[in-house]
Amino acid sequence: xxxxxxSPASLVLQEGENAELQxxxxxxxxxxxxxxxxxxxxxxxxxxxxxxxxxTGRLTSTTVTKERRGSLHIxxxxxxxxxxxxxxxxxxxAQGLTFGLGTxxxxxx
Amino acid sequence: GALVYxxxxxxxxxxxxxxxxECQAVGFQATSVAWYRQSPQKTFELIALxxxxxxxxxxQNFTQEKFPISHPNLxxxxxxxxxxxxEDRGLYLCGARDPGVQNTLYFGAGTRLSVL
Numbered sequence: 001x002x003x004x005x006x007s008p009a010s011l012v013l014q015e016g017e018n019a020e021l022q023x024x025x026x027x028x029x030x031x032x033x034x035x036x037x038x039x040x041x042x043x044x045x046x047x048x049x050x051x052x053x054x055x056t057g058r059l060t061s062t063t064v065t066k067e068r069r070g071s072l073h074i075x076x077x078x079x080x081x082x083x084x085x086x087x088x089x090x091x092x093x094a095q096g097l098t099f100g101l102g103t104x105x106x107x108x109x
Numbered sequence: 110g111a112l113v114y115x116x117x118x119x120x121x122x123x124x125x126x127x128x129x130x131e132c133q134a135v136g137f138q139a140t141s142v143a144w145y146r147q148s149p150q151k152t153f154e155l156i157a158l159x160x161x162x163x164x165x166x167x168x169q170n171f172t173q174e175k176f177p178i179s180h181p182n183l184x185x186x187x188x189x190x191x192x193x194x195x196e197d198r199g200l201y202l203c204g205a206r207d208p209g210v211q212n213t214l215y216f217g218a219g220t221r222l223s224v225l
Contacts, residue, residue: 033214041147041200042218086152090214096143096155096204097214 004089006100013077013107021072021103023087030090032063032070033097037084046085047072077107112136113205115217122193123225129189130220132203138183139205143214144176148199156201159186190222198224 003026013019023032031050035043047054047061054061058077063070074081084104088097112135122128132142141160145153157167159180167173180186186205190197200221204214 035216040218041221043202043216045213045215048213088153096145096158097153098155099145099153101152 004087004098004100006085006087006103008103009101010104011106013081013105015077015079015107015109017077017107019074019077019105021074021085021087021105023070023072023100025068025070025089025098027089027091028065028068032061032065033088033090034059034061034070034072035086035088037086037102039083043086048090074105077105079107079109081105082107113203113215113217115203115220117220118218119221119223121223121225124194125192127189127191128193128222129187130201130203131187132185132205132217134184134205134207134215137205137207137209139186140183140208140212141206142180142186143204143206144178144186144188145202145204146199147202148196151199153202156188193222193224195224198222 005024007022033048034046049063051063051065058075060073084102086102087100090097114133120128143158144156147153155168156171159165165178178188200219202216202219204216206212206214
């Protein structure tokens with residue numbers, strides 16, 4: 001079946017450091033979406049792009065659909081960036097998403 | 110802007126009883142609604158996808174008999190967890206697609222189900 005693999009599983013950063021989160025998926029995706037999961041569980045949609053690079057604030061999402069991979073770059077990390085980042089593959093507008101297990105990011109002062 | 114309200118946020122039910130959660134799209138008419146569950150230590154699993162004017166499609170391991178869904182119009186969907194047991198606990202999310210924003214899927218805040 002469809003799979004989404006994220007790496008690393010966890011990441012520890014010192015405030016100000018940059019981070020790169022990876023996402024690989026097993027079948028052709030229409031687009032990749034990145035979410036931040038709050039401690040309470042709710043999801044915040046960060047970025048969604050079919051291919052290429054997209055920016056919002058300190059976040060940059062890069063998707064290479066042909067190679068079935070994507071990444072999320074966090075620049076100048078802040079303590080409030082701590083949490084779980086989920087990558088989800090969207091392979092058909094009419095279908096749901098397939099989620100990865102997430103990368104747990106911890107940022108310390 | 111597009112918003113998805115999901116309620117209740119938290120619920121506790123006794124083993125063997127049922128609970129209903131609701132999902133309301135605000136500011137757009139959702140072409141489809143997807144229901145997910147995140148069990149403890151797991152990622153989100155798709156339960157079912159509901160598209161207006163089409164039959165609700167359930168994923169493997171999830172059935173209509175256990176998770177009946179109602180999707181009466183383009184802005185509202187509800188799902189019931191029947192005869193809830195420990196393995197049903199977790200975070201349930203609804204996501205609604207907005208055709209006006211490239212079919213982006215917007216999520217509600219989730220319903221956290223605890224079973225005693």
